[in-house]
Amino acid sequence: MNEVFDYVVIGAGSAGCVLAGRLSEDGQHQVCVLEAGGTDATPLVQCPAGLAAMSKATHLNWAMQTVPQAGLNGRCGYQPRGKVLGGSSSVNAMIYLRGQPQDYDGWAAQGNPGWAWADVKPWFLKAEHNERGADAWHGQGGPLNVADLQQPNSLSQDFVEAGVQAGFARNTDFNGGSQEGVGLYQVTQKNGERWSAAKAYLTPHWGRRNLQVRTGAQVLRIVLTTTKAGLRATGVEYVRGGVRHTVHARREVLLSAGALLSPQILMLSGIGPAAHLREVGVQPVHDLPGVGHNLHDHLDALLVADAPQLTQSFGWSATGLMHMVQGAWEWHSKRTGRLTTNFAEAGAFLKSSPEVSRPDLQLHFVVAKLIDHGRQTVWGHGFSCHVCVLRPQSRGTVRLRSADPLTLPLIDPNFLAVEDDLQRTVRGVQMARRILAQAALARHGAQELPHSACAQTPGEIAQWVRQTADTIYHPVGTCRMGHGAMDVVDSQLRVHRVLGLRVVDASIFPSIPSGNTNAPTIMVAEKAACMVLSHAEKTSVAAD
Incomplete structure (x- = not known):
């Protein structure tokens, strides 16, 4: 079956849910979301205290491990990430934090126009419905409910x-x-329930005819095509129920699998450090050496x-x-x-x-x-x-363990x-x-x-x-935003020298914000959705 959508979103985590909700909002664009995990309709997710069981609930959690860490006396660390609608926003401690204004001014200073605090603050406010009320620092009317305990x-x-x-x-x-x-702390809860990105942006919109969400769909690779204009992402291959499928994207593929899995998917698709890809048996299509670099965590x-x-x-x-x-x-x-x-x-x-x-x-x-x-x-x-x-200097990598897309990657935060x-x-x-x-x-x-x-x-x-010591669950940076030799996406989150492909999640953070990373990830996706829709409007006008 040759299915075609305007946008294919890889991952229904914090960023993917925002993209799905915003891109399907006006009814003009056909959106398909592919999520490897399952439904969030379980008390373990919806009851806030259910998070106590998340480390053992491997059906909701990728439960990955790092490689042995020299800085941790050779121990392997734990790397839990959400494998469920809402992604890590469905398994985290629900703390709502943005970080410090200087964090984002630093992003802009690293060559990313439009990402200073003055630029990103409006997107934080747009996302937020703070039960304390709106003021200079807080928004009301957004999908993401923020409450006092x-x-x-x-x-x-x-x-x-x-x-x-x-x-x-x-x-x-x-x-x-x-x-x-x-x-x-304030928390992402509403009326005594967890208010994940899925609850905020995705599940209220199941009835939209232009939105399809496919759970249990593990992505194998992004389909790349060489056109007259250059290399272009045209679809996504995934496996569901043991059967391989391909969906095609008229406009863009949006990769939102998170800081550990987004670089893996790029590399499995042939985008990444060419020498490393050859070592594990993946044919390089686009030598982009920064993919998987700059991993850092709290x-x-x-x-x-x-x-x-x-x-x-x-x-x-x-x-x-x-x-x-x-x-x-x-x-x-x-x-x-x-x-x-x-x-x-x-x-x-x-x-x-x-x-x-x-x-x-x-x-x-x-x-x-x-x-x-x-x-x-x-x-x-x-x-x-x-x-x-809050702002560690140590940097590590995500690498492929093998060419098998169902094998989890090698994660090396290089702690301490x-x-x-x-x-x-x-x-x-x-x-x-x-x-x-x-x-x-x-x-x-x-x-x-x-x-x-x-x-x-x-x-x-x-x-x-x-x-x-071990992680407190904030990996970022592996598809870094910038314009240097080791950067992966530009300030519009477009993968360098690949048309029709953006990365939208915490992997694009040039440096980690000073605090928990869920709210910044949602902010990035809000801003990205506007970029995507603005590009669609411009190209439609040009076509007309």
């Missing part, structure tokens, strides 16, 4: 108070005039404290189980209660030293003992505090390759401990677990970080 845990409030006691400013809005300080050091009597935290115990049963009933019947938590309810943005001009550290305070990304069942009660460096990343992490751990030692939290009698508690000097902390 419905029922913050008292421990999260204690963390904020402890931060203030430690001398840090209280911050009631990390997306306002200043990011610095300690406070509660590395996370995790302090865990045990507090057996702290039953207001989430934990495995008789009392904890009773609370979970009660919470499940309340959420099922009223969409309220304990299970509206995102666990990482509170946090902080801090400067690692007085000489730093803006926050370079982020803390996530979790109202549970979290070990090994939640893959390890931990008995009892307590809390956790995550520490990450730059010593400065390690030293800032060490200072962040020391600052987090300073907060945890304040009276507001110390009164609970929590004890840091021995594995980290024995690391007290900077050298000991550094070694503990190498032994235990």
Whole structure:
């Protein structure tokens, strides 16, 4: 069957959902979305507290691994990504953060006109419906619902108070005039449910006749054709139910498979570093050496404290189980209660030293003992505090493992390759401990677990970080935007020297924003959809 659409979108993750919703909005364009995962119609996705099971729910999670990391004493890291409608916005902790204005001014300064803070802020606002109301920093009327936590845990409030006691400013809005300080996060939730990119942009529009969404459709390659004008993307080959299919794109193919899988799909299609492609048995079609380079991520050091009597935290115990049963009933019947938590309810943005001009550290305070990304069942009660460096300098790669498109790629974040990343992490751990030692939290009698508690000097902390740290799930940069020899897309997100092909997801970030990456990814897709539609209008006018 020779199916033809105006646009074929690869991936129904955060960016792909935005593209699908916006490009099909006016009814003029036929849009097909290909998603390898399945439906999001499960309480694990819709109930916010369901995220506690996401690390074990491999039907919703790609659950990838890194190659052994020299900076982590040879350990392999965990790389979870959403494999479901909504992508990682359906499995993440729902924290809504944009980063710092200087992040985007930096993008523009790297040769990307139109991507400075003044340029991207309107797209953040267009996407947002903030329940606090509209002001200079927030939008209302957008598809993405942003809310305060419905029922913050008292421990999260204690963390904020402890931060203030430690001398840090209280911050009631990390997306306002200043990011610095300690406070509660806002979340992408609505009426007690997760409000993923799929809920915001895709599933409300199932009835659109010009929109087709195909789940269980794993992309094999982008179809490339040599035309008089040059190399052009004309379709996508995918497998569904064991059967190969090809859909064709009249206008554009939009690649939104994320920072780990978008470069893989480009390389499987023959676009990438030619020597590497030949090594794994892929015939190069377009030598683009930057594909798969510039991978970077937020590395996370995790302090865990045990507090057996702290039953207001989430934990495995008789009392904890009773609370979970009660919470499940309340959420099922009223969409309220304990299970509206995102666990990482509170946090902080801090400067690692007085000489730093803006926050370079982020803390996530979790109202549970979290070990090994939640893959390890931990008995009892307590809390956790995550520490990450916001703008790491270490850079890694994504490479093909083989020419088999069903084989996951080789992921090498190259964590802690730059010593400065390690030293800032060490200072962040020391600052987090300073907060945890304040009276507001110390009164609970929590004890840091021995594995980290024995690391007290900077050298000991550094070694503990190498032994235990891992991602906090923000990979970016592998199809970098720019105009240099190692850049993959231009400032319109068009793949260099390939017609009809754009990459739209976190892989295009030149550098990582200072915070969680979901909101910036949605912003990029909002801006990209406008670019695509503007190009369509211009070419239609030209054709007329």
